[in-house]
Amino acid sequence: MPDLHGPTAVAPDVVSPASPDDAVCNDVLRPFAGQPGRWEEQCRRVQRYGAELHSPEAPHSASVFIRIGRRTSWGWMRWQASLGEAEPEEPCQIGVLPPQMPRSAVLARRWLNRRPPGLRLFSLTLPTAFTALVSLTAGLHALARDLLPVGVVxxxxxxxPLYVSVLPRHLDTVARRFVRVIEAEPARAYLGRLIVLHDQVAQAAATIDLPELSHAARLGHRVLWDAAGLLAERVTWPNCDARLRAYEDLYSALARQVAEAAAAHQDLDRTVNLRAEPQDEFPDGPTGSVELxxxxxxxxxxxxxxxxxxxxATAHRYAATQLNSLRVNRRGRA
Known part of the structure; x- marks a missing residue:
């Protein structure tokens, strides 16, 4: 079974591309779609922050790679910031938070999306240099006053200082236990297609106050979370390929039904010329609890x-048709 995290991994049996519109995919996966000049502004801000960006003329080994991120309701996406290059069309990192949104996962997202320190002193980051200075001062003070033996000081x-320099990497490892991060291909491309579908469902749920649409958005977040976990564990679970393909196919069908239901509801709303009230009978959607x-x-x-x-959607279209026929009949009698 091939490893999705390898640089040359190929898994044609996992991901058969869904069919969302290419323009929609580009807008969802780009960092600042519809905001001309925003990407260049962010790159300039990072440069002013003091970090050295990668340029096409400079070797990779001599550059500090900086990522510009954008938080979402389900997690985050990050893009590689490079001087002189166009706005990227897809993220280099996708992170997914658990559907329950615990505080630990939110803090882990904040830590993993931090900016690297830009100010350096003698090739050391500012926290490491400050710690080394304090440690040196305290050690010399202890030796001058014979407070501790030399073998301890x-x-x-x-x-x-060595511990402070490696501490961020240990915290990165701890933070990744609370979230799921995908960076390698083809796992990132597969998850990107699910994100495009989820964006359509989430926008419909945010626009139209229907419990069924809100529940569909919650299911979509769960799909992203489970898919990210399966992509990471695909080597140890032989049934991952079939489950991942089923997630993409069925979520694509669900997104189409969400679009049809939203359109039918809007048609009915325009027909009766008033905004439909939320269904109090189903505050959590038709299936509030999901068996795992x-x-x-x-x-x-x-x-x-x-x-x-x-x-x-069928019920809404039927109701709109009946209301339209009643209106026509009333006009005919008048």
């Missing part, structure tokens, strides 16, 4: 909710 003076299959969302849940949205 000198190792501490050397180890404390091996700690992942069963694909059948997506199919069932797509069918429910199809029935909802």
């Amino acid at each position: 000198v190792p501490v003076m050397l180890l404390v 299959d091996g700690d992942t969302l069963p694909p059948q849940v997506l199919a069932d909710h797509a069918a429910a949205l199809g029935e909802l």
Whole structure:
């Protein structure tokens, strides 16, 4: 079984591209779609911050790579910032938060999206240089006053700055336990297509106050979370390929049903010339609780909710047709 995290990994059996519009994909996966000049402004801000950006003329080894990120309701996306290059069309890193949004995951996102220190002193970052200075001062003070033996002071003076320099990498490892991060191809491309579908569902849920659409958005977040976990564990779970393909196919069908249900609801809303009130009978959607299959969302849940949205769209279209016919009949009698 090939490894998705390798630089030359290829998995044609995992991802058969869904069919969202290319322009929509570009807008969703680009950092600042619809905001001309925003990317160049962000790159200039990073440059002023003091970091050295990669330019096409400079070798990679001599550059400090800086990533510009954008937070979303489900996680974040980050893009490589490079001077003299056009705005990237897809992210280099995708992070997904758990659907429950615990505080630890939110803090992990904040830590993983931090900017690297731009100010350096003697090839050391500012925190490391400051720690080394404090350690040296404290060690010399202890030696001058014979507070501690030399065998204790000198190792501490050397180890404390070293520990501070490696501490961020250890914190990165701890933070990644609370979130799921995808960086390698083809896993990143697959997750990007799911993000495009989820963006369509989330926009429809935010625009139209229907519990069914809100529940579809919650299911979509769960799909992103489970898919990111499966992509990371694909080597150890032989059924990942089939589950990932089912997620993409069924979520694509669910996104189409969401679009149809949203359009039918808007047609009905225009027909009655008033905004529909939320359905108090179903505050959490038609399926408020979801049974899990091996700690992942069963694909059948997506199919069932797509069918429910199809029935909802049909009902809205029928209601709009009946209201229009009643209006025509009243005009004929008048």
